[in-house]
Amino acid sequence: MIIERPGGFAGPLPPILGVRRGDDLRTPDVGWELVERARAGDGAAFDVLAARSIDRLYAVARRILGGQERAEDAVQEALLLAWRDLPQLREPEAWEGWLMRLLVRSCYREARRARAQATVALAAEHDRPSGDDPAIIVQRDEIDRAFRRLSVDHRAVLVMTHYLGLTGPQIALALDVAPGTVKSRLHHATRALRAVLEADARSRDARR
Amino acid sequence: MSERGRGPRRERDAADLTDAELRAAVVEFLASEPTTAPDHLLAATLERRRASPQRSRGWRRFMAMGRAPLAAGLAAAVVVVVATIVVGLPFERNPVAGSPDVPASPTAGRPPSVEPAIHAPVRIGSILTLDAPGLAVATDGGRGWALRAGSLVPFTVAAVAEPVVVDLEEPREITADAGQPWATGAGGALITIDPASGQVRRIGVGIDGDLVATGGGTVWVAGLTAVRRLDVASGDLTTLPISGVVAMAPAGDLLWTVRENRTIVAVDGATGRETFVLPRPADLGRPAASIAAAGGSIWAIDPGDGTQVLRIDPSTGEISGTVALGLPLEQLAVGSARLWALSQRTSVLATVDLASLGLLETASIPGNVSDLDVLADRPLLLELQRLLVVDSR
Numbered sequence: 001m002i003i004e005r006p007g008g009f010a011g012p013l014p015p016i017l018g019v020r021r022g023d024d025l026r027t028p029d030v031g032w033e034l035v036e037r038a039r040a041g042d043g044a045a046f047d048v049l050a051a052r053s054i055d056r057l058y059a060v061a062r063r064i065l066g067g068q069e070r071a072e073d074a075v076q077e078a079l080l081l082a083w084r085d086l087p088q089l090r091e092p093e094a095w096e097g098w099l100m101r102l103l104v105r106s107c108y109r110e111a112r113r114a115r116a117q118a119t120v121a122l123a124a125e126h127d128r129p130s131g132d133d134p135a136i137i138v139q140r141d142e143i144d145r146a147f148r149r150l151s152v153d154h155r156a157v158l159v160m161t162h163y164l165g166l167t168g169p170q171i172a173l174a175l176d177v178a179p180g181t182v183k184s185r186l187h188h189a190t191r192a193l194r195a196v197l198e199a200d201a202r203s204r205d206a207r208r
Numbered sequence: 209m210s211e212r213g214r215g216p217r218r219e220r221d222a223a224d225l226t227d228a229e230l231r232a233a234v235v236e237f238l239a240s241e242p243t244t245a246p247d248h249l250l251a252a253t254l255e256r257r258r259a260s261p262q263r264s265r266g267w268r269r270f271m272a273m274g275r276a277p278l279a280a281g282l283a284a285a286v287v288v289v290v291a292t293i294v295v296g297l298p299f300e301r302n303p304v305a306g307s308p309d310v311p312a313s314p315t316a317g318r319p320p321s322v323e324p325a326i327h328a329p330v331r332i333g334s335i336l337t338l339d340a341p342g343l344a345v346a347t348d349g350g351r352g353w354a355l356r357a358g359s360l361v362p363f364t365v366a367a368v369a370e371p372v373v374v375d376l377e378e379p380r381e382i383t384a385d386a387g388q389p390w391a392t393g394a395g396g397a398l399i400t401i402d403p404a405s406g407q408v409r410r411i412g413v414g415i416d417g418d419l420v421a422t423g424g425g426t427v428w429v430a431g432l433t434a435v436r437r438l439d440v441a442s443g444d445l446t447t448l449p450i451s452g453v454v455a456m457a458p459a460g461d462l463l464w465t466v467r468e469n470r471t472i473v474a475v476d477g478a479t480g481r482e483t484f485v486l487p488r489p490a491d492l493g494r495p496a497a498s499i500a501a502a503g504g505s506i507w508a509i510d511p512g513d514g515t516q517v518l519r520i521d522p523s524t525g526e527i528s529g530t531v532a533l534g535l536p537l538e539q540l541a542v543g544s545a546r547l548w549a550l551s552q553r554t555s556v557l558a559t560v561d562l563a564s565l566g567l568l569e570t571a572s573i574p575g576n577v578s579d580l581d582v583l584a585d586r587p588l589l590l591e592l593q594r595l596l597v598v599d600s601r
Binding site for chain 2: 041043046047050051054055057058059062063068072075076079080083084085086087136139140142143144146147158159162163167168169172176177178179180181183184187188190193194197198200201204
């Protein structure tokens with residue numbers, strides 16, 4: 001069976017994904033009947049769900065983990081866990097949020113494995129548009145370096161907030177933490193990012 | 209933005225950006241990263257999927273099959289428990305939690321001395337429905353307001369009123385006192401609805417308010433590095449030189465705060481000068497912070513392991529009582545004679561008698577409750593698009 005990536009839900013994603021601030025994670029686009037069928041053991045239905053979700057999952061994992069290989073591993077693990085445990089998902093309409101939570105946990109495990117293997121990849125693959133203003137590129141590179149030095153906790157909450165545009169309660173569900181924790185984590189993440197940026201700037205100044 | 213005490217540079221560093229500019233730069237950076245999975249990933253994943261079995265629907269179905277030996281079932285259960293503990297597999301607080309087929313973990317985080325308990329479902333007195341997800345709620349007696357993106361929704365126990373449109377970017381927190389809600393968001397905005405005229409007022413407080421508290425004609429807004437104090441009558445704004453506030457509650461002349469280093473500190477509400485500093489707990493974890501003032505006492509989640517409630521005497525700054533609940537707590541709300549403690553991770557609401565500090569009841573709640581308050585002396589739960597008014601003992 002050939003699985004095509006359908007247009008609309010997946011495909012090349014817009015800069016900010018389909019979930020808007022204030023939206024419920026339970027978007028109707030996913031097709032609950034597919035979730036129902038997959039939950040009942042229909043592998044083909046699950047494959048369609050996976051094809052629809054894989055870009056979104058990869059985009060999030062890539063931002064949290066930084067490297068392509070680790071992001072791929074996290075996405076694959078999350079989807080396999082989803083397939084394995086899907087019969088126990090009580091509410092099909094909760095599929096999206098549940099899958100995102102599985103992905104975040106896979107990212108945590110992947111980051112832990114990377115730390116254990118002492119293979120922290122600080123250099124990013126720069127497959128980005130190159131036509132931007134040089135000043136913007138320099139600034140983006142500074143943020144890129146600083147972002148990669150944040151903890152996974154901090155990167156995850158920044159990605160959920162500034163990339164997916166999720167609300168506090170939605171992030172709390174995805175990260176499996178209390179809403180109050182989301183607020184304080186976002187606060188600390190922003191502060192940590194600024195602290196790293198300032199430290200890098202001081203270091204550059206010292207070299208000048 | 210802090211100064212680094214260095215000379216001018218040729219171009220502007222990211223470190224020099226304002227908070228809003230930095231936020232925009234982070235959004236731009238994240239948007240610039242790749243968004244499409246490599247083609248081989250889907251194929252490889254589906255190939256592995258086809259070789260992987262699905263987990264069965266659970267214990268009852270497993271037993272109903274009648275062909276698996278009991279020993280194997282027990283062994284599987286042990287593996288599941290060990291896996292949950294060791295690698296955190298997704299069996300905790302998720303859409304399947306609470307299912308009779310799934311080993312949900314209502315006792316996760318409890319000290320070993322606490323007996324596991326099965327909680328009866330919470331008794332819902334009434335349900336109010338919002339037409340879009342709420343971010344937070346605030347109440348004042350029998351009235352309340354739900355904070356949403358772009359609006360405040362007034363409600364009572366009986367009904368939800370028409371939303372009031374507010375210009376509030378990235379709404380974050382809401383509080384209410386004297387019939388007046390106060391909501392914070394990005395852009396240094398504080399929004400309120402005048403109780404007399406019904407008019408919406410927007411007040412620039414100069415910091416993005418992560419927290420807001422009000423009482424006695426004063427509003428405090430806590431941001432990344434400072435707390436701003438608004439005198440409601442005069443409109444005067446002052447800055448309290450305190451930072452790292454993760455929860456706060458005013459009581460009399462004092463503003464009680466929980467700091468990010470997990471210390472409870474009471475400061476003079478006008479000057480920010482420290483009045484009481486409670487001993488910093490041992491490094492037991494990073495529990496959620498919640499603090500409230502009611503009934504002549506201060507109530508806070510123990511900033512140590514986060515499983516008990518502390519009662520603090522506001523006249524001495526000393527702990528005058530504790531309630532060990534054995535649950536990872538995230539939020540407190542206090543009524544006239546009861547205190548309610550929310551444990552979202554275990555989906556439990558605990559009811560405590562204020563006078564005796566006795567635990568009256570623990571009840572299971574829906575898994576996606578995100579806020580707790582008190583409406584007409586009854587606990588109020590915010591569940592994405594629903595407000596659940598609980599019938600409490």
